Amino acid sequence: MPEPTVYLNGHYVNIADAKVSILDRGLLFGEAIYEVVRVHKGRLFRLDEHYRRMCCGLKAIRIRPPFTPRGYARIFEELTARNGVRCGYIYMQVTRGAAPERDHRLPQTPSPTVFAWARQTPMPGWVRFPNGVATVSVPDPRWQRCDIKTTMLLANTLAKQHAADAGAFEAIFVAEDGTVREGSSTSVFAVLNGVLRTHPANHRILPSITRTLVLEAAREAGIGHREEAFSYEEMLDAAEVFLASTTCDVCPIATIDGHKIGKGVPGPMTKKLLRLFAKKLG
Numbered sequence: 001m002p003e004p005t006v007y008l009n010g011h012y013v014n015i016a017d018a019k020v021s022i023l024d025r026g027l028l029f030g031e032a033i034y035e036v037v038r039v040h041k042g043r044l045f046r047l048d049e050h051y052r053r054m055c056c057g058l059k060a061i062r063i064r065p066p067f068t069p070r071g072y073a074r075i076f077e078e079l080t081a082r083n084g085v086r087c088g089y090i091y092m093q094v095t096r097g098a099a100p101e102r103d104h105r106l107p108q109t110p111s112p113t114v115f116a117w118a119r120q121t122p123m124p125g126w127v128r129f130p131n132g133v134a135t136v137s138v139p140d141p142r143w144q145r146c147d148i149k150t151t152m153l154l155a156n157t158l159a160k161q162h163a164a165d166a167g168a169f170e171a172i173f174v175a176e177d178g179t180v181r182e183g184s185s186t187s188v189f190a191v192l193n194g195v196l197r198t199h200p201a202n203h204r205i206l207p208s209i210t211r212t213l214v215l216e217a218a219r220e221a222g223i224g225h226r227e228e229a230f231s232y233e234e235m236l237d238a239a240e241v242f243l244a245s246t247t248c249d250v251c252p253i254a255t256i257d258g259h260k261i262g263k264g265v266p267g268p269m270t271k272k273l274l275r276l277f278a279k280k281l282g
């Protein structure tokens with residue numbers, strides 16, 4: 001297999017030749033924003049929305065977006081073509097770049113580091129998880145700006161490993177007051193009294209592209225839905241609960257903390273949204 005070609009600061013290089021400085025502030029301080037964009041049948045899915053979210057994140061952490069929409073798209077198109085990706089994703093990260101000293105104050109003349117790679121993945125999520133997945137709940141110890149898609153993901157990686165240790169697919173963050181937030185790398189939806197519910201898009205969760213897509217599909221299909229948080233107890237009693245993200249699509253949940261959701265198999269609304277979601281992918 002040929003070595004993947006990746007993008008680094010204006011160049012397309014072999015992955016082994018892609019090097020960044022140990023003084024990069026992405027490495028030292030987690031000053032970085034990332035995006036994961038789906039490639040479906042060789043096409044980039046909802047790239048404009050990913051671009052907008054990335055620019056919002058960059059502005060929030062005081063990095064000037066280092067590309068135009070066209071320049072951004074070209075990197076994704078090149079990586080898809082050069083690596084022959086038909087089904088998979090592209091990961092992009094922008095950091096504040098290296099500064100001469102490790103100093104908490106921001107550098108006067110920053111030079112952002114931009115890198116990206118493409119990956120072929122075996123199949124879409126809905127094919128991988130036909131019977132639903134096991135999940136566990138974890139306390140949410142994260143900061144107050146979960147809306148920024150930063151690489152400061154320690155709480156998320158530890159939560160995901162906690163799930164893996166328990167033989168589960170995902171960990172669901174639950175706030176101290178019992179409010180369900182989101183998964184470690186997914187949005188969470190529940191069907192309560194026939195209405196589709198998910199946490200509002202505020203500073204407590206990531207404004208997930210797939211979440212927006214699911215809400216859009218629900219609106220178009222006339223499915224009752226509300227962006228209103230629900231509690232852990234409500235979630236356990238829900239008829240259906242599912243996860244949503246770029247890499248797992250719409251993914252039915254079979255169990256939470258060993259408790260069966262509904263009948264423990266994907267429910268009718270989840271299945272309907274899966275069909276609508278697949279249609280939107282094209």
Ligand SMILES: Cc1ncc(COP(=O)(O)O)c(C=O)c1O
Pocket residue numbers: 036156182183184185186187206207208209210211244245246247
């Ligand atoms: C915390 C969190 N929530 C939700 C998502 C899903 O976002 P998207 O649908 O944009 O992939 C992610 C994806 O990485 C995430 O990290």
